[in-house]
Amino acid sequence: MTHLWxxxxxxxxxxxxxxxYYANYLRFIERARSEMVRAAGVDQVEMKARGLVFAVRRVEADYLKPARYDDQIEVRTTLDRVKGASFDMPQEVWRGDDLLFRARVTIVVLDAQGRATRLPADIRAALAPFTADVGP
Structure with a gap:
């Protein structure tokens, strides 16, 4: 399933x-990731209370065509890999039929001490509908 924002x-x-501005694409995809996680039913405030947070570990980005003032664009977000403590989120920004920007973002789950920790089963299950490749 692809989340559309x-x-x-x-x-x-x-x-x-x-x-x-090039950095604003990163803002757009950040917001779309947050909305996808929310749509999956993951409460990040509750996660924080459990001592867990998501953090960006890596971003690979390609700027293909520019968006302009007043354009209606759409961010499409999916998951293509969920591992023990991390997952990848391919994201694309479209204007109609034109692909403008694409990125692959690796998210890691951190504990209260800032160390990578295993993705809890309940969060893994909530995210599962957004990917076909859910690993161990």
Whole structure:
């Protein structure tokens, strides 16, 4: 299953040329990841109370075409690997039929001491509908 999150590009998202500033794509995909996790039923505030948080470990990004002021774009997020303490989230930003940006984000689960820790079974189960490749 792919999570879809629509966004309107605002003036504040653009640079002097009127194009979306490159770092804002990272903001867009961060918000979309948060919304996907929420849609899966994972409460990150409750996770924090349990001493667990998600953290970005790695981002690989490709900027393919620019988005501009007032564009209606959509972030598409999936999971393609869930491992012991981490998972990968491929994300794409589309404007209609045009792929503008794509990234692969690796998320790690950290404990209260900042150490990688195993993804709890309940969170793994909640995320399962978003991936076909759920590992051990």
């Amino acid at each position: 629509p966004i309107r590009v605002y003036y504040e998202d653009t640079d002097l040329a009127g194009l979306v």
